[in-house]
Amino acid sequence: MRYKKIRNTISLSKDLLNRFVKDGDIVVDATVGNGNDTLILSKLVGSRGMVYGFDIQEEAIARTRKLLEENNLLDRVYLIHDSHEKIDEYIQEPLDLIVYNLGYLPRGDKRIITRADSTLTSVSKALELLKENGIMLIVSYIGHPGGLEEKIALEEYLGRLDQGQFNVLRSEFLNQKNMPPLIYLIEKSSKE
Amino acid sequence: MRYKKIRNTISLSKDLLNRFVKDGDIVVDATVGNGNDTLILSKLVGSRGMVYGFDIQEEAIARTRKLLEENNLLDRVYLIHDSHEKIDEYIQEPLDLIVYNLGYLPRGDKRIITRADSTLTSVSKALELLKENGIMLIVSYIGHPGGLEEKIALEEYLGRLDQGQFNVLRSEFLNQKNMPPLIYLIEKSSKE
Numbered sequence: 071m072r073y074k075k076i077r078n079t080i081s082l083s084k085d086l087l088n089r090f091v092k093d094g095d096i097v098v099d100a101t102v103g104n105g106n107d108t109l110i111l112s113k114l115v116g117s118r119g120m121v122y123g124f125d126i127q128e129e130a131i132a133r134t135r136k137l138l139e140e141n142n143l144l145d146r147v148y149l150i151h152d153s154h155e156k157i158d159e160y161i162q163e164p165l166d167l168i169v170y171n172l173g174y175l176p177r178g179d180k181r182i183i184t185r186a187d188s189t190l191t192s193v194s195k196a197l198e199l200l201k202e203n204g205i206m207l208i209v210s211y212i213g214h215p216g217g218l219e220e221k222i223a224l225e226e227y228l229g230r231l232d233q234g235q236f237n238v239l240r241s242e243f244l245n246q247k248n249m250p251p252l253i254y255l256i257e258k259s260s261k262e
Numbered sequence: 263m264r265y266k267k268i269r270n271t272i273s274l275s276k277d278l279l280n281r282f283v284k285d286g287d288i289v290v291d292a293t294v295g296n297g298n299d300t301l302i303l304s305k306l307v308g309s310r311g312m313v314y315g316f317d318i319q320e321e322a323i324a325r326t327r328k329l330l331e332e333n334n335l336l337d338r339v340y341l342i343h344d345s346h347e348k349i350d351e352y353i354q355e356p357l358d359l360i361v362y363n364l365g366y367l368p369r370g371d372k373r374i375i376t377r378a379d380s381t382l383t384s385v386s387k388a389l390e391l392l393k394e395n396g397i398m399l400i401v402s403y404i405g406h407p408g409g410l411e412e413k414i415a416l417e418e419y420l421g422r423l424d425q426g427q428f429n430v431l432r433s434e435f436l437n438q439k440n441m442p443p444l445i446y447l448i449e450k451s452s453k454e
Contacts, residue, residue, distance in 0.1 A: 075395070076429045076449045203267070229436045237268045241433040244421045244446075254436075257268045 079243065079251045083209050084110060086255065087169065090205045094118040095166035100154035100192060101125060101184065105134030107169055112143040121147045122161055124154040127182060155188040157195050164201040172220060173211030173251070183216055186223035193227065197236070197258065206256040213249040221252065228254060235259055271435065271443045275401050276302060278447065279361065282397045286310040287358035292346035292384060293317060293376065297326030299361055304335040313339045314353055316346040319374060347380040349387050356393040364412060365403030365443070375408055378415035385419065389428070392450045400446040413444065420446060427451055 076082060087107065091097055091114035099108045102123040111121045125131050131151045138144040150160055154170070170193070174183045196206060212221045228238045237257040243250045268274060279299065283289055283306035291300045294315040303313045317323050323343045330336040342352055346362070362385070366375045388398060404413045420430045429449040435442045 076431055076447060078429070082431070225436060231437045233435075233437050233439065236437065237270070238436040239268055239274070239433055240436050241431055243425075244417060244430040244432050245423045245425050245428065247425065255268060 078246070079209060079253060082241070083107075083169075083207065083253060086207055086253070087111065087114065087167075090207075091115060091167055096120045096163055097122070097166055098154075098157070098161065098168040098196070099123040100157070100168055100170045100196070101172070102134045102149065103130050103171055105130075105137040107171065108134050108147060109137055109141060109143065111167075111169070112138060112141075112147050115146060117146060119146060123147055123149045124152060124157070124160075125149075126151075126153045153188060153192075154196075155192045157192055157199070161199060163199075165196070165199045165204055166201055167205045167207065168196045168200065170206075170208045171211070172208060172224075173217060174214055183214060184220065185216065186220045189220060190223060190227050193224070197231075197256070200258045202258055202260040204258045206254075206258075208254040208256070209251050210254065211251045217249075224254070228256065231256070270438070271401060271445060274433070275299075275361075275399065275445060278399055278445070279303065279306065279359075282399075283307060283359055288312045288355060289314070289358055290346075290349070290353065290360040290388070291315040292349070292360055292362045292388070293364070294326045294341070295322050295363055297322075297329040299363065300326050300339060301329055301333060301335065303359075303361070304330060304333075304339050307338060309338060311338060315339055315341045316344060316349070316352075317341075318343075318345045345380060345384075346388075347384045349384055349391065353391060355391075357388070357391045357396055358393055359397045359399065360388045360392065362398075362400045363403070364400060364416075365409060366406055375406060376412065377408065378412045381412060382415060382419050385416070389423075389448070389450065394450055394452040396450045398446075398448040398450075400448070401443050402446065403443045405441040409441075416446070420448065423448070 093116040095115045097111050102108045102125045108123045131149050138147050172184045212218050239255045242252045285308040287307045289303050294300045294317045300315045323341050364376045404410050431447045434444045
């Protein structure tokens with residue numbers, strides 16, 4: 071797939087999902103929110119694949135279920151009304167990709183945000199679950215109270231990952247107003 | 263094209279060239295160095311395309327000419343032994359892509375480096391020459407004396423570009439030792 075448009079973080083993030091997720095993949099949407107990424111993932115993994123979707127908000131799970139039903143794609147998606155922090159209680163199988171959208175639920179309760187400590191717990195568990203060459207994509211919104219603290223903690227953690235085991239790439243728009251979100255792409259190395 | 267490997271800045275930069283350059287394109291390698299990017303570009307633009315290659319060092323031009331001759335691709339490449347700062351004296355036609363490798367020539371004289379003032383002059387001229395949806399790719403090495411100063415000046419300039427006219431994305435590896443190079447991807451917006 072080619073893209074000529076970089077545009078913004080959301081289009082870039084969608085583009086990355088399209089590049090990395092293939093038919094038959096087992097993937098996780100750690101923060102389903104309004105279900106947009108879950109829908110994209112459920113199309114990309116195909117009927118042989120599987121999407122796990124977490125959200126701590128009932129509202130998010132309900133919206134996402136509705137969106138998937140409307141698209142006849144709920145059969146390949148397992149929605150979990152719980153925190154992604156407990157990912158290891160629900161998933162034991164090796165994962166091809168996991169995506170996080172850190173911040174708050176758009177159009178939801180802005181008091182409910184992801185927090186540094188639970189995010190780091192979840193990320194470290196998820197990195198364990200990743201297959202070799204597996205990908206973690208983190209979109210980090212920082213414009214809300216607590217957003218910057220989460221970013222700093224996350225970068226400190228990611229910056230310390232062993233470069234023999236993981237490649238950690240951070241991408242950000244330099245000339246956009248209003249603190250545009252950042253994208254972190256973490257690739258688990260193969261043992262070869 | 264899919265890639266599963268992010269690996270490092272050089273592989274990422276090659277990957278980006280592969281994504282953005284297509285048959286028939288008119289492109290510029292502002293700093294040919296050992297000719298690696300020039301060779302990649304000359305293959306990607308095909309027989310209908312055109313590559314302009316600049317370098318201020320005779321040694322770099324000679325190495326690149328030899329590499330292209332060995333690959334029978336010199337016919338579509340115009341090598342210019344001069345500074346990319348004078349790009350507007352050599353090129354008037356609209357460009358699809360321009361790539362810079364900022365720093366010093368690998369295996370060459372490490373006293374000869376690109377410098378902030380000439381880089382910014384060149385970049386501003388090249389952004390004018392870019393077509394709508396055209397791409398500028400800058401790989402910035404910062405581990406040498408003067409490298410950090412050039413990076414700071416470049417980011418100050420790029421960060422001020424009008425977000426209605428350009429999308430400026432910076433990518434960097436967070437967990438690599440020895441100051442890995444950064445990648446800047448600048449996309450000129452279309453007027454639509």
